Amino acid sequence: MADKVINVGLIGAGYIAGWHAEALKLVPGARLAAVCDLSAAAAEGLATAQGVRAFSDLDALIASGAVEAVHILTPPDSHAVLARKCLAAGLHVLVEKPVALSGADTAGIASVARAAGRHFAAGHNFLGLPGYQRLKTQIERGELGRISSAEITWALPLAPLRSGPYGLWLLREPRNLLLELGPHLFAFAHDLFGAVTVTGLHLSKPVSLPGAGERPQSWRIMAEAGGVDIAFNLQLVESVDDRALTLRGSSGSARLDYAADVLTVGHENTAELVLNPFLRQMGAAWGSFREGVVNAARHLTSLNRKSPYALSFAGTFEAFYTAIREGKPLDARFDGAAAEAVMRAIEAAIALMPDQGRETWAVPKPRRAPKPTALVIGGTGFLGRDLTRALVARGQDVRVLSRGRHGPFDDLPEQVETCAVSLQDEAGLSRAMQGIEVVYNLARALGTNWEDCLQNDVAVSDRIARAALAAGVQRFVYTGTIASYDMSSPQAVITESTPFAQDMTDRNLYARSKAECERRLWQMHRDEGLPLSIARPGIVVGHGGPLQHWGIGRWHGAGAVRLWGSGDNPLPFVLIGDVSDALIRMGESMAAPGQSFNLVGDVPLSARSYFNAIHMRLGARVRVSSGNLTAMWAADAVKSMLKTYALRRHGVSRAALRDWRSRAHYAQFDNAKPKALLGWQPVAEREAFLQEAVDRAGLIGF
Numbered sequence: 001m002a003d004k005v006i007n008v009g010l011i012g013a014g015y016i017a018g019w020h021a022e023a024l025k026l027v028p029g030a031r032l033a034a035v036c037d038l039s040a041a042a043a044e045g046l047a048t049a050q051g052v053r054a055f056s057d058l059d060a061l062i063a064s065g066a067v068e069a070v071h072i073l074t075p076p077d078s079h080a081v082l083a084r085k086c087l088a089a090g091l092h093v094l095v096e097k098p099v100a101l102s103g104a105d106t107a108g109i110a111s112v113a114r115a116a117g118r119h120f121a122a123g124h125n126f127l128g129l130p131g132y133q134r135l136k137t138q139i140e141r142g143e144l145g146r147i148s149s150a151e152i153t154w155a156l157p158l159a160p161l162r163s164g165p166y167g168l169w170l171l172r173e174p175r176n177l178l179l180e181l182g183p184h185l186f187a188f189a190h191d192l193f194g195a196v197t198v199t200g201l202h203l204s205k206p207v208s209l210p211g212a213g214e215r216p217q218s219w220r221i222m223a224e225a226g227g228v229d230i231a232f233n234l235q236l237v238e239s240v241d242d243r244a245l246t247l248r249g250s251s252g253s254a255r256l257d258y259a260a261d262v263l264t265v266g267h268e269n270t271a272e273l274v275l276n277p278f279l280r281q282m283g284a285a286w287g288s289f290r291e292g293v294v295n296a297a298r299h300l301t302s303l304n305r306k307s308p309y310a311l312s313f314a315g316t317f318e319a320f321y322t323a324i325r326e327g328k329p330l331d332a333r334f335d336g337a338a339a340e341a342v343m344r345a346i347e348a349a350i351a352l353m354p355d356q357g358r359e360t361w362a363v364p365k366p367r368r369a370p371k372p373t374a375l376v377i378g379g380t381g382f383l384g385r386d387l388t389r390a391l392v393a394r395g396q397d398v399r400v401l402s403r404g405r406h407g408p409f410d411d412l413p414e415q416v417e418t419c420a421v422s423l424q425d426e427a428g429l430s431r432a433m434q435g436i437e438v439v440y441n442l443a444r445a446l447g448t449n450w451e452d453c454l455q456n457d458v459a460v461s462d463r464i465a466r467a468a469l470a471a472g473v474q475r476f477v478y479t480g481t482i483a484s485y486d487m488s489s490p491q492a493v494i495t496e497s498t499p500f501a502q503d504m505t506d507r508n509l510y511a512r513s514k515a516e517c518e519r520r521l522w523q524m525h526r527d528e529g530l531p532l533s534i535a536r537p538g539i540v541v542g543h544g545g546p547l548q549h550w551g552i553g554r555w556h557g558a559g560a561v562r563l564w565g566s567g568d569n570p571l572p573f574v575l576i577g578d579v580s581d582a583l584i585r586m587g588e589s590m591a592a593p594g595q596s597f598n599l600v601g602d603v604p605l606s607a608r609s610y611f612n613a614i615h616m617r618l619g620a621r622v623r624v625s626s627g628n629l630t631a632m633w634a635a636d637a638v639k640s641m642l643k644t645y646a647l648r649r650h651g652v653s654r655a656a657l658r659d660w661r662s663r664a665h666y667a668q669f670d671n672a673k674p675k676a677l678l679g680w681q682p683v684a685e686r687e688a689f690l691q692e693a694v695d696r697a698g699l700i701g702f
Contacts, residue, residue: 012073110336128315145251175357378442433471538572565664
């Protein structure tokens with residue numbers, strides 16, 4: 001049995017499923033065999049990329065006999081039901097954190113596993129890190145002495161709190177933030193010290209979500225376990241990435257940066273007074289250097305397949321599949337008892353929250369049902385939310401398409417109707433457009449290869465447009481992007497008559513995909529009478545927008561950015577409110593159908609001027625460095641070759657140097673057309689622009 005290979009299925013084909021699929025390749029004795037998702041397109045996309053079978057029905061997956069174990073990667077509120085079903089069907093089950101929404105539900109899963117004689121593992125992946133195993137060895141040897149206190153921190157900006165999408169399960173109730181992120185912290189404490197007793201909770205830095213009340217962004221939880229005082233810190237504002245476990249003992253201290261898998265240990269030494277601090281610092285420096293060299297070598301030799309995050313999953317999976325193959329009990333780090341203990345400790349912290357972390361914001365009772373004449377697709381995103389509220393402010397009722405029935409408009413029950421329709425369902429889209437006069441298609445998908453873009457972006461755009469034709473809508477407004485232009489020359493002045501390149505194959509996938517969407521929509525406009533208008537917004541900033549805007553540069557956490565180029569040339573910034581205003585005018589103006597509009601503002605601000613304004617007005621200095629675009633292009637070329645020939649990945653795209661130069665937005669834009677045809681007047685005064693782009697934007701989160 002020890003040499004048996006276990007066939008594995010992934011239930012859920014979202015973002016985290018890609019990490020599971022790749023990490024399984026590092027685990028001996030386990031092989032990905034199937035992907036299952038309610039979205040047939042999502043399941044097929046991941047399954048095709050991995051060369052395995054796709055299912056859109058769990059019963060069909062179980063009945064197929066294709067797998068002996070599954071990883072449950074769906075939204076947390078479905079974990080318990082799916083886990084029990086799979087265990088009862090005779091499958092071994094690994095469940096992503098949080099395993100369930102309560103300790104009782106977790107205990108129920110463990111009970112079914114015992115009855116079925118199957119393994120049930122919790123996805124407490126950071127316990128699978130090599131660095132964590134080294135830390136445990138240090139503790140077991142007594143090298144830290146008797147441990148008195150521990151501080152376990154998760155300080156990482158959570159972008160959806162400020163820029164959406166707000167319909168995520170994560171944001172539906174205040175407690176969900178702790179349910180989602182808390183298992184990482186509490187799993188460390190339980191594994192090291194035993195049962196955790198929560199003694200206090202302090203919440204601060206609340207942020208208001210549109211139509212959904214407040215969420216705390218700073219959590220400090222005091223606890224005790226095994227005689228060790230523990231402080232759990234959860235910080236979700238814009239901050240330096242600090243995900244670390246710090247232990248203080250009688251003989252030494254240790255700090256595990258679990259995001260980077262770096263363990264540093266400090267001890268006292270017996271040198272004389274002068275040498276003592278020097279040797280202490282040299283010891284710390286040597287430890288950091290050693291860890292850095294090991295990690296760098298690991299990344300290089302594995303072509304980044306063994307990143308700390310990937311290794312954390314691989315370590316967890318190896319423990320799980322080793323236990324299955326050898327018929328042994330599961331490692332205590334991941335078993336049902338640990339999963340239940342972690343969830344009960346989190347429950348104890350939630351019990352100290354106001355109203356036990358349930359939503360306290362009172363949803364207004366509607367006196368009438370909305371009568372929407374506008375449909376916003378992508379209405380829960382940054383631009384979609386602002387557009388929807390701008391339409392309502394002008395007296396128009398709106399229907400918003402969403403993945404679920406939860407959205408950021410609960411405060412507008414008489415004006416906004418949230419409709420759950422799959423973008424893969426053309427008939428459903430057409431039904432959603434009945435009675436609609438104007439459709440605003442803001443949807444987009446970021447693919448990892450061109451086939452993915454064709455399926456999840458271009459085909460979706462076609463489908464939405466066909467549904468609009470079938471429904472007989474009067475206006476169809478699509479948001480493209482200025483990124484599809486060649487902006488590599490400082491001498492160029494771009495207008496709406498400037499064409500995209502005939503051959504876009506050497507452009508980045510986003511620019512190429514958006515251009516292809518436009519090409520097909522214009523064809524439908526000419527051949528079938530689609531009442532099309534296209535907006536191409538510039539770099540959109542303002543309330544709810546991200547600090548880490550990748551239209552400006554490549555970010556390294558919240559505190560450092562490498563600009564696309566020198567950062568001295570004026571960028572095509574535009575305020576979110578101005579974009580919404582232009583979109584509404586496009587939906588109303590008789591001159592808009594058959595036209596495209598480049599929505600670029602009137603304030604010529606460079607990247608460096610923008611970050612200087614953030615420093616002066618918010619007191620936050622972002623570390624800014626120039627980017628050598630030729631060097632970036634060359635590095636990308638090397639990565640593309642390694643992915644293609646060493647990792648044997650198909651469909652790897654490689655952008656030309658012209659594309660990389662375009663990211664610096666060297667070309668200038670002429671915005672005369674939207675002003676003339678739409679009467680659009682973007683904010684032109686610098687101070688007024690900065691007040692909206694910086695002061696009121698909520699970039700830092702507090």
